[in-house]
Amino acid sequence: RFGFIFSIYSFQIYAAAVQKLTIKSSTSLNHHGGFVPANAYDGNYNTHYSVKDGAVEGNFLKLYLEQAYSIGEVKMICRIGFNARMINTEVRVYSTKSGEIAVASCGKITGR
Numbered sequence: 001r002f003g004f005i006f007s008i009y010s011f012q013i014y015a016a017a018v019q020k021l022t023i024k025s026s027t028s029l030n031h032h033g034g035f036v037p038a039n040a041y042d043g044n045y046n047t048h049y050s051v052k053d054g055a056v057e058g059n060f061l062k063l064y065l066e067q068a069y070s071i072g073e074v075k076m077i078c079r080i081g082f083n084a085r086m087i088n089t090e091v092r093v094y095s096t097k098s099g100e101i102a103v104a105s106c107g108k109i110t111g112r
Contacts, residue, residue, distance in 0.1 A: 021071075025064045030055040037061055048079060068097065074106055087111050 026037035028049070035050035040061060051059050074091050091106035 021069055022066045023063045024066045026062060028061045029059045037063075064096070068095070071106070076109070084111070 023041045026040065028037045028051070030052045031037060032050040032052045035048055037049050039047040040049035041063065049061060071093050076086065076089070076091075078086050086109045088108055088110075090108045093103045093106060095101045095103050
């Protein structure tokens with residue numbers, strides 16, 4: 001979605017057994033200024049991750065977990081008033097055990 005800054009205040013990942021998982025590192029294609037990927041999961045609602053304006057297409061935010069888990073739930077919280085910017089965001093799960101291999105798509109945010 002060109003022309004918008006994509007912002008995430010909080011990103012949380014839960015195992016199938018309702019256990020909050022630890023994110024050890026992160027990376028993205030195009031973060032905006034000081035709105036770095038680590039802000040998406042630092043637990044501080046005064047910080048957030050954001051994509052450069054006009055650089056949303058093809059962007060990604062990768063979060064690396066400390067170990068392999070069975071993912072049961074992913075929660076994303078955006079800034080108030082910016083919900084529409086999250087439409088069509090897709091959450092994917094990859095394994096990094098033998099390179100980076102797609103495991104599943106958790107679905108897209110539809111706004112419904």
